[in-house]
Amino acid sequence: MRTQITRISLYQNAKMLCFIYLPIGVIYSFIGVAFLLMDIEYLKVTGYIFLLAPFWLSLTVVGAHYFVATIYNYLASKIGGFEFEFTEIKD
Secondary structure, three states: OEEEEOOOOHHHHHHHHHHHHHHHHHHHHHHHHHHHHOOOHHHHHHHHHHHOHHHHHHHHHHHHHHHHHHHHHHHHHHHOOEEEEOOOOOO
16 A cells, blocks of 8 residues: 655644654753853853743744745645555554
8 A cells, every 4th residue: 555645734743843842942941940050150141041942942843844844745746745655464
């Protein structure tokens, strides 16, 4: 059985990627809190950037996904999408 991916859902996939990357951003925010608690002046800006990582990391991933998925959807409509071949296995 051959299957072709002709369109990628922008919103649903972006939402899933946002929730997948959110825990990674939380880890960065813990590092940011540690930097802020060290009370070293040159680490303060880095600490604030790391503290806001759940937001900017998720938004960056969603933006990149929208960009790549839009290009894929356009190209798939013109030349065809990825094709997979599936084999059913009997239990």
